[in-house]
Amino acid sequence: MELTIYLAGEIHSNWREEIKEKAKSLDLPLKFVGPMENHDRSDMIGEEILGEQPDKIFRDEAASSINNLRTQVLMQKSDIVVALFGKEYKQWNTAMDASAAVTLGKPLILVRPKELHHPLKELSRKANVTVENVDQVVKVLSYIFEDK
Amino acid sequence: MELTIYLAGEIHSNWREEIKEKAKSLDLPLKFVGPMENHDRSDMIGEEILGEQPDKIFRDEAASSINNLRTQVLMQKSDIVVALFGKEYKQWNTAMDASAAVTLGKPLILVRPKELHHPLKELSRKANVTVENVDQVVKVLSYIFEDK
């Protein structure tokens, strides 16, 4: 049984690579999907495909239409969603993805530094598990496959 | 036909009162519900009902369990969700509520100052309408009842 994991959250650090490597070193039957991690490409994809837009807001609107489609397709293919919040960015789209997952009945693992607990308390209560780092994410994923 | 509107979002300003008053002055058949607006009471409700908790994180966990129940009950009773984002707070729970609404098939009106467009672009694309102030919210709600 192979599981597909959607990795939602910030694209400014290499946390996805860490999870993939750890999972691989443990031979876990996991496939990972997620958003476009190249920030510039993610922001420019709207204009690149749809042409120049009237202003920055419409450029964002165009980009997010394509990024949302990607997220919707890949999340529907996933068995578990991992959502990571970092200290620097607002990441309302991560909260949006995490909440969509829970509402669709997809299990959610929330990752956040301890100091972000207060603003994330409601989402934390909706998540299946809340952890503080990617090591713990891999331990949770690994546990699903353990026999004894 | 009366509609029930859930007002999600920051509880540090009086935007809910403004909407209610404008709706009342237009005689719109609207009922408004929303989260506990008393910030302290919202944060302390967990310990008040469940007793003292081991630390701040568990206190938050306890409080959000009860606040999430309130939100779930009232949002299920609602026909439309309005989600307002202000400049100061992280409000990941507002993004969570807005996304839950969209995923459940409830129409969503997003309110945010123009300068927040970039971090809210994905949520904005999922909303039915994105506006910048509560006047516009009331105009959208009023339009639903207009005949000619």
Add this chain to the structure above:
Amino acid sequence: MELTIYLAGEIHSNWREEIKEKAKSLDLPLKFVGPMENHDRSDMIGEEILGEQPDKIFRDEAASSINNLRTQVLMQKSDIVVALFGKEYKQWNTAMDASAAVTLGKPLILVRPKELHHPLKELSRKANVTVENVDQVVKVLSYIFEDK
């Protein structure tokens, strides 16, 4: 038992008034809802609420965001959807509303002049009943309340 009927379709003729009057003369316990019937107001509502838009396409986009919200709210409140197609207009939004109704499990009555049968054949097969005029719509609605 009162039923709410959503009247989807062209806003250039007075077919909705005809249905309402016939239903009233038969004392049927029906409430009717539907789109904004003032064509200009419907087209301009986006700019009126959201402000001037960069061009005609964005103006349309803005207007339809608000019109779609109205449709979504009122259709969710409805027990039956009536969708009328006339000879002159493309009315892809009417086909969109009709298909949304069927997919949501809402009964659909399709109204179209006989000569439109060929392009509407797929939608006709999905509808519960296809009729040619509003008299027939009222007869179908009336039949639901007949005892013997």
Add this chain to the structure above:
Amino acid sequence: MELTIYLAGEIHSNWREEIKEKAKSLDLPLKFVGPMENHDRSDMIGEEILGEQPDKIFRDEAASSINNLRTQVLMQKSDIVVALFGKEYKQWNTAMDASAAVTLGKPLILVRPKELHHPLKELSRKANVTVENVDQVVKVLSYIFEDK
């Protein structure tokens, strides 16, 4: 991860072939399905299987029953729906398919020439992305698989 794409829309031009070829030349892991593209066969399939029908309307009814079954089966197998509108035909069935897709939670890419924007504005707002040609469709599909 292979995705299945349902290509809804007019069957009088070779746009489906174009998309398939471009996808193939990019080695995208896509499988394409869609309606019967032989117009005569599509129109006659009802009488061919069910026997002669009383008149043109019943012949259409018979054909569309079988075409709708095909669409329902293949769309349920699909991850994304692409709906193309051309200038000449009414294609209410394309609007029907597109709306069914959105209502079922399937991502929708709308393709239409710019001049059709006004009659398609409501459907455009419901689509994930609206583009003007098949090159853009392939770019959107390709973007889902891009890593960096």
Add this chain to the structure above:
Amino acid sequence: MELTIYLAGEIHSNWREEIKEKAKSLDLPLKFVGPMENHDRSDMIGEEILGEQPDKIFRDEAASSINNLRTQVLMQKSDIVVALFGKEYKQWNTAMDASAAVTLGKPLILVRPKELHHPLKELSRKANVTVENVDQVVKVLSYIFEDK
């Protein structure tokens, strides 16, 4: 709390009246709905509204389109479905209604004479309760409202 009960099944006996009277004599807060009980009107409603049909099969098709719409509307308004099978008629539509109710999550009470047990065994296992007469139906309905 008032409950609405859909009474599916044969229209050749007066079992519905019996249930209504017994429920009334017990002051149960129940509202009853069901199919057109005038057999001729039920069979002719298609031609009456849609005009003469090519043959008996198309006449039946037309009638059942309108009867199915009535059933769909009223069953969606109901909290419980009662389905009665008698000895004489095939009543496949009663089995259809009963199965639709169960699949939609609506509680089902099946009524059938003992000697029909064998052909109804699968449906009986899907029903919440299987009884043999309308007295028992009323007792089951009454039990829902009993306090002690």
Add this chain to the structure above:
Amino acid sequence: MELTIYLAGEIHSNWREEIKEKAKSLDLPLKFVGPMENHDRSDMIGEEILGEQPDKIFRDEAASSINNLRTQVLMQKSDIVVALFGKEYKQWNTAMDASAAVTLGKPLILVRPKELHHPLKELSRKANVTVENVDQVVKVLSYIFEDK
């Protein structure tokens, strides 16, 4: 793309074999599933697994519990349901299966001899297609895979 077809209906004739052979001779990528076709085994499976039952009715109850489980599992795995009605048997369970399929959104092909049209008219209107023999079933299934 392989499709799985559930063949509901009478188990007293060899219609399933006919369909399987015709599908095989056409190389259609179809997998067929269905109920236990050994009538005695189907009727006795309850007592065989659960032990002797108090009387015939409880024996039937026990058997149908296991047959219903089989149907539920296999129908959930299916893309299309074919339901065949013959002249001799009541087959309320076939109507039950057919209605469950439609309610779950699974496409339904109804097979019945012409003379059964009247008692099956409501189910026929809910089916995607109604045919009279298994040759027509195979033609409909084959059409789904036709390219041109």
Add this chain to the structure above:
Amino acid sequence: MELTIYLAGEIHSNWREEIKEKAKSLDLPLKFVGPMENHDRSDMIGEEILGEQPDKIFRDEAASSINNLRTQVLMQKSDIVVALFGKEYKQWNTAMDASAAVTLGKPLILVRPKELHHPLKELSRKANVTVENVDQVVKVLSYIFEDK
């Protein structure tokens, strides 16, 4: 806004009366529903309506078919489910009702004495809130209606 609360759990103590009285003394707009609280009547209802059964197991089967119908009807009418576990009884049906509520998206308040935490830990994690007494239940319900 009135809310309906389903009170699941043991029927051997008077905890339901306590909740109702406290809610009444606070003027909370709540309506309470629940299972038959007369234990003997609950156990005998099957034989009373369906007649004598072959043995104790079939008597239980008959009774639970009618009790399950009552629960299903009343829980579907409810906005919140409260499930109380006491120290003495196995109450697997209470766990069944609580889990059905959560799976259906209904908010769940779990009540249990502290010493039952270990066997109830999985259900407790699925509940919105876990409390230890009925006073706390009423406080949670009351909080939903508080304004400031």
Add this chain to the structure above:
Amino acid sequence: MELTIYLAGEIHSNWREEIKEKAKSLDLPLKFVGPMENHDRSDMIGEEILGEQPDKIFRDEAASSINNLRTQVLMQKSDIVVALFGKEYKQWNTAMDASAAVTLGKPLILVRPKELHHPLKELSRKANVTVENVDQVVKVLSYIFEDK
């Protein structure tokens, strides 16, 4: 066609091994999944991954968050749920899993010693089949694949 079976229930006996061996000896195309069967590991997994917790209750809470995630993932992958109740343990989580399965539309086989019939009567009526031992479970599973 391979089926996946979730084996819910007590982890103190080796009933899962028995089922797996019997299924293997019959060459049934079945894959089995289930909870962590190492009791200590199951109870300690919360602290192991999330760190030391304030007390026993929070330790349980932490463990069950991870065990519930495992159950949710694996049950969503399953076609059938088998739930076994033994004489010694309270196993409210087994009742929770069984009820979640039924509510999600997944077929349920209940296994319990005869003497537990009374406390399990409501769940038994919701299950597809209730048996007394694992031999019977394997016979039911085997029957799904029998041809004649």
